Amino acid sequence: MIPLICRWYREHRRDLPWRQGKNAYHTWVSEIMLQQTRVEAVIPYYERFLSELPTVQALAACPEDRLLKLWEGLGYYNRVRNMQKAARIVTDGAGTELEKYFSGAPEIPGRQEETEIVKALLALPGIGNYTAGAIASIAFDLPVPAVDGNVLRVLSRVWGDNRDIMKQSVRRSYEQALEKAMRTVFSDKNTDVIQTEDSENNKSAQMVEYLLPGDLNQGFMDLGALVCIPNGSPLCGQCPLGERRLCRAHISGREQEFPVKEQKKARKIEHRTILLIHDGKKVVLRRRPEKGLLASMYEFPNYYGILNRKQVLQEVKDMGMNPVRVRKLEPSKHIFSHIEWHMTGYEVLMEENEGRTTGCLYQKPATSPWILAEAAEVRTKYAIPSAYEAYASLLGRMIDG
Structure with missing residues (x-):
């Protein structure tokens, strides 16, 4: 064999x-x-x-x-x-x-x-x-x-x-x-002896390969x-x-x-709400914790469950920002090996700059800080998990006009 x-x-x-x-x-x-x-x-x-x-x-x-x-x-x-x-x-x-x-x-x-x-x-x-x-x-x-x-x-x-x-x-x-x-x-x-045809002399030849x-x-x-x-x-x-x-x-x-395989258990489904908060030039990102799923990567603000428009407005205001417009986006889904994320998205347009520069907005206990990142750098500088690909692509189209 x-x-x-x-x-x-x-x-x-x-x-x-x-x-x-x-x-x-x-x-x-x-x-x-x-x-x-x-x-x-x-x-x-x-x-x-x-x-x-x-x-x-x-x-x-x-x-x-x-x-x-x-x-x-x-x-x-x-x-x-x-x-x-x-x-x-x-x-x-x-x-x-x-x-x-x-x-x-x-x-x-x-x-x-x-x-x-x-x-x-x-x-x-x-x-x-x-x-x-x-x-x-x-x-x-x-x-x-x-x-x-x-x-x-x-x-x-x-x-x-x-x-x-x-x-x-x-x-x-x-x-x-x-x-x-x-x-x-x-x-x-150890060698493999292969029979080949010698067309010039009309006879078989042998080729040895290791x-x-x-x-x-x-x-x-x-x-x-x-x-x-x-x-x-x-x-x-x-x-x-x-x-x-x-x-x-x-x-x-x-x-x-064949092969015989035990049937895999059904994946757990998690509903999450993703927020694209931007002012046309900058976008809000957060670095995930150093351990756990998607450790140390950057992500958009997101929450367990399905938030409605009123709840989204309140979350954004709690972050110290003044939302100008909230628009619901198309849902997205991402499959990990053990769970599925079913995501509801919102675009949140905030007042440009709001007196802030790129850097830390605020920090809740036991969480990484939210930052205002240059939207144009999201693709080139920040490592965004593919789970958010649909929203990262949408952000690019929004910023590009």
């Missing part, structure tokens, strides 16, 4: 920017971005991120506000916070052993260093078994599995496995089985994304395993029954 997937990957691999050469830092950035985010959506973020933060040292030194702005739109912001924490560990005195592997083209560790490298990766914030396996195999050619949803789906169909793949015990058993197979196949000089652990893990990723797809019918006619009758689900015609 492993040589078939490696060969298929070499022939059908997707051309992605993080696959241009071996670079542990590039692999790390791409794998963190790809968590919970589609490949097509990640590409422009990846290119922008690396353009501004081309090295692990640059990531470690980046100011938090700028870091969050670079990540804006990808969501799950703890991912990039953990990346920076890890980058600082890698680049300070305690991370000198790892730093040499994350600087440019990686120094390929010997097999005797393999355990230490994986252990050091797993000790970094935000890096679990999958990400450590991806970095170790793709950048360092180490036989370490990277088991994600694609691998679980492909192997559950190949093996006809009726176990729930959402259980950690099942995932771990897949990791152990794959690791054992990889250590057997990927010896120091089998690489990174090709297997990326082959699973691409096979799951392009062929052994999660929704609809898998394209078994294009699968190197299906055509060799190595897939039990395909042989029995039960592809749609």
Whole structure:
């Protein structure tokens, strides 16, 4: 099975920017971005991120506000916070052993260093078994599995496995089985002999290629994304395993029954009221608390529940401002992994300047201060969660006229 997937990957691999050469830092950035985010959506973020933060040292030194702005739109912001924490560990005195592997083209560790490298990766914030396996195999050619949803789906169909793949015990058993197979196949000089046709001499020829652990893990990723797809019918006619009758689900015609997953619980719904308070030039923002959902990001004034116009007017007056006009906006919805925000919006036009300049308006106990920010800078300077995208876009149109 492993040589078939490696060969298929070499022939059908997707051309992605993080696959241009071996670079542990590039692999790390791409794998963190790809968590919970589609490949097509990640590409422009990846290119922008690396353009501004081309090295692990640059990531470690980046100011938090700028870091969050670079990540804006990808969501799950703890991912990039953990990346920076890890980058600082890698680049300070305690991370000198790892730093040499994350600087440019990686120094390929010997097999005797393999355990230490994986252990050091797993000790970094935000890096679990999958990400450590991806970095170790793709950048360092180490036989370490990277088991994600694609691998679980492909192997559950190949093996006809009726176990729930959402259980950690099942995932771990897949990791152990794959690791054992990889250590057997990927010896120091393991090769794949490929038959080719020599057209000039009208005879068969043989081409020898090394089998690489990174090709297997990326082959699973691409096979799951392009062929052994999660929704609809898998394209078994294009699968190197299906055509060799190595897939039990395909042989029995039960592809749609795998993988087995426990049904997710329904998300909690939260109703919120969002206020776009502006004077045509400045807009009211608040920085969220340092911990919790959307930590340290900027947001528009918002309240639990659905406020009516009278309640909105009172809230704005309580903030010490004089509203000139209140207009109801179209509702919006944003889905997090565990909750849904159903949002009602209002535009609140206030008197221009009102004698204030950009800065703190007021501060309630246990909350961050509201600020008056230049509306033109909301898109470029402040990291606004994608949950507010509909209202941020609307604000831009309002200000632009």
